[in-house]
Amino acid sequence: MPSLKDLRNRIASVKATQKITKAMQMVAAAKLRRAQEAAEAARPYSERMGSVLANITQAVGGGGDAPALMTGTGKDDVHLLVVCTAERGLCGGFNSQIARHARDHIRRLLADGKQVKIICVGKKGFDILRRDYAAMIIERVDLREVKTLGFVNADAIARKVIHLFNEGAFDVCTLFYSQFKSVISQVPTAQQIIPAASASSAQPETADGASAVYEYEPEPGEILSDLIPRNIAVQIFRALLENAAGEMGAKMSAMDNATRNAGEMINKLSITYNRQRQAQITKELIEIISGAEAL
Amino acid sequence: MAEAFKFELVSPERLLVSAEVESVVIPGAEGEMTVMAHHAPVMTTIKPGVVTVKNASGSEERYVVFGGFADIVPAGCTLLAESAVAVKDVDRADLARRIKEAREDAADAKDDQSRSKAEQFLSQLTTLEGAILPA
Numbered sequence: 001m002p003s004l005k006d007l008r009n010r011i012a013s014v015k016a017t018q019k020i021t022k023a024m025q026m027v028a029a030a031k032l033r034r035a036q037e038a039a040e041a042a043r044p045y046s047e048r049m050g051s052v053l054a055n056i057t058q059a060v061g062g063g064g065d066a067p068a069l070m071t072g073t074g075k076d077d078v079h080l081l082v083v084c085t086a087e088r089g090l091c092g093g094f095n096s097q098i099a100r101h102a103r104d105h106i107r108r109l110l111a112d113g114k115q116v117k118i119i120c121v122g123k124k125g126f127d128i129l130r131r132d133y134a135a136m137i138i139e140r141v142d143l144r145e146v147k148t149l150g151f152v153n154a155d156a157i158a159r160k161v162i163h164l165f166n167e168g169a170f171d172v173c174t175l176f177y178s179q180f181k182s183v184i185s186q187v188p189t190a191q192q193i194i195p196a197a198s199a200s201s202a203q204p205e206t207a208d209g210a211s212a213v214y215e216y217e218p219e220p221g222e223i224l225s226d227l228i229p230r231n232i233a234v235q236i237f238r239a240l241l242e243n244a245a246g247e248m249g250a251k252m253s254a255m256d257n258a259t260r261n262a263g264e265m266i267n268k269l270s271i272t273y274n275r276q277r278q279a280q281i282t283k284e285l286i287e288i289i290s291g292a293e294a295l
Numbered sequence: 296m297a298e299a300f301k302f303e304l305v306s307p308e309r310l311l312v313s314a315e316v317e318s319v320v321i322p323g324a325e326g327e328m329t330v331m332a333h334h335a336p337v338m339t340t341i342k343p344g345v346v347t348v349k350n351a352s353g354s355e356e357r358y359v360v361f362g363g364f365a366d367i368v369p370a371g372c373t374l375l376a377e378s379a380v381a382v383k384d385v386d387r388a389d390l391a392r393r394i395k396e397a398r399e400d401a402a403d404a405k406d407d408q409s410r411s412k413a414e415q416f417l418s419q420l421t422t423l424e425g426a427i428l429p430a
Contacts, residue, residue, distance in 0.1 A: 041309035048375055049303060052366050056338065114378055151307035151378065215326050217339040223364065226340050230363075230377065 007273040009268060016260035024090070025255035032183065032248035035295050038149065038243040039180065047236050053231055059220045067225040069232070070163065072195030073171045078115045078287050080170035082106065082193075084177040084239050085125030086247040087144045092254035094178065094247055095124040096185060101188035102176045106133060112139030117170055121157060121240070123210070149244055162229050165194060177239035178246040186246035196228065235288075244257065299351040300332040301371030304358060306379040312348060319372055321365050322367065327424065330365075330372050337367045343419045345426055346374065349351065357367040357382040361393070394420045 002010070042090035057070075083097045083102045102118075102125070109116050119139040120126035126140050141157055143149070161173060178186040216223055297317045297409040304312040313410025319330045328337075347356045361375035380386070404410035 040310070042307055044303075045305045045375060046306045046367070048373055051363070052338070052375070055366075061304060154307075215335060215337045217323060223340055224337060227364065234307060257368050264312075 001276070003290065004273065004276060007269060007276065008041060011269045011273065014265050014269065018259055018266065019152070021255045021258040021262060023253055026254040028248045028255060032245060034239070034251055035248050036180075039238075039245050042238060042241055044189075046238050047244050049231055052226060055214065056216075056220055056224055056227065057216065063270060067228055068219075069165065069228045070193055070224070072197045075171045076114070078170040078172075079109050079116065080117045080161070080164065080173045080194075082119045082121060082173065082175045083125045083129065084235070084236075084243050085120070085128075086177070086243065087121035087142075088247075089124060089125050091247050091251035092257075094250035095122075097186070098176055098178050098188045099125050099128040101190065102129065105131065105174070105176070106136075110206070113220065114213070119157075122243075140211070143240075149237075151233070151237055151242050154240055155233045158236050159231065160232035161232065175235060175239055177243045180242045180245040180249065183249040186250055191235065192238060192241070193232050196231070206292065237245040255262050255286075298332040302330075302348060303349075303371070303373045304346065304376065304379055305361075305373065307374050311379055311381075312356075314348075315351045317349045317351055319351075319374075320345075320359070321372075321374065322346065323365070328368055332427075334367050334372070335368045338364065338370065339367075340364045341374070341376070343416070343423050345423065346376075359385050363378070390420075391425055394424065 083098065085098050089095065097193065106116050106118075116133070116136050118129060118133060119141065120129060120137055120138045121141040122143060126137065129137060139160065141160075143153060146153055164170060165173070175193050177191075177193045179189045179191060181187055227248055298319055299315040302309065302312060302314060302316040302319050317331070321328050321330060321339070322341050324340040324342050327344075327347045328339070341360060341363050344359075346360055348358070350356065352379050358381055359380050359414045360374070360376040360379045363374065363379075366373045366375070367398075394417065395415060397420050401410060401413035401417050
């Protein structure tokens with residue numbers, strides 16, 4: 001049985017923890033709002049980019065002059081996985097979810113006899129994947145110092161990826177991140193960015209009419225080869241923003257749970273404390289009374 | 296008074312301008328072009344330069360863009376810029392850094408094609424610097 005003093009200390013420390021988790025929750029809520037705003041602000045760009053890309057793909061018609069970034073190398077022996085996770089923990093299952101998703105994918109690829117290379121964005125994913133696949137991690141991008149995610153961060157990653165592709169270091173590139181559904185639900189997602197899988201399958205509606213009479217300056221092929229790398233950067237940027245929002249959402253609900261758990265613990269401990277204090281008082285009274293009776 | 300049309304300037308981070316304007320001067324990859332209402336549909340890449348927007352009210356605003364592309368249809372014009380800032384907010388240090396990087400790229404280029412590309416980019420940047428710096 002712990003002594004009264006132990007109980008008091010215990011309650012004090014749980015209270016302190018509760019205060020911290022509460023503060024973290026509020027910080028996460030504020031950051032979440034900002035992250036959501038950033039994600040929303042970036043949406044028009046990626047939407048326009050999507051529609052323009054669809055237009056121009058149609059114009060080029062997937063002919064022989066389409067850049068390799070779009071058509072791929074024609075093989076799929078070497079896979080590059082870009083795994084985006086958070087820089088910090090204490091956000092529930094957020095990071096491990098993404099890492100698990102990536103790990104399942106890696107297992108599948110390895111079982112098929114493919115070669116796998118990994119780029120880790122964010123410290124936590126690196127920490128998790130390092131345990132099993134340290135040899136495959138070729139690059140680690142640290143965004144710890146970055147206060148507000150900018151397009152330059154995504155562009156730097158995209159440039160690395162494209163550089164690797166041009167060197168023939170991989171055939172297929174897949175991006176792993178967590179899609180932000182709502183504050184309590186983030187869905188780990190895998191998205192193939194090289195070759196651009198969706199560009200050719202999603203045929204734009206031709207009823208639009210306007211797309212047919214576009215003039216291109218310079219040639220469509222040239223625009224396309226300029227556009228595709230930019231599109232990759234945009235995809236990565238979007239993934240990073242979604243991740244940032246998701247991380248804050250996950251952290252918020254994790255900290256909310258922690259605060260509630262701490263509250264419950266404090267209640268339980270206070271009851272034990274009060275009972276024990278009462279028991280001690282009763283015991284002392286009995287001692288005094290029985291002492292007086294003995295006289 | 297010319298007719299107004301819809302113009303949007305979008306950077307990956309945010310939507311900078313979304314307004315009814317009279318005309319827009321775009322630094323197209325193959326030369327500057329002025330877009331007005333009912334322009335024929337054109338799609339063009341843009342080089343680093345200054346975008347001049349003339350509002351329907353007659354006031355003029357200038358933005359510095361670093362590459363991107365423009366999508367022009369009769370009903371409006373959308374400019375997707377890799378990075379865009381109003382001229383008065385231009386960060387000199389950032390511009391200097393870009394020029395330095397471009398210079399390094401040009402020096403590091405392995406073959407003639409990439410070198411000429413890097414040099415072209417560098418010259419566009421320096422022109423831009425000259426254009427926005429008050430003499």
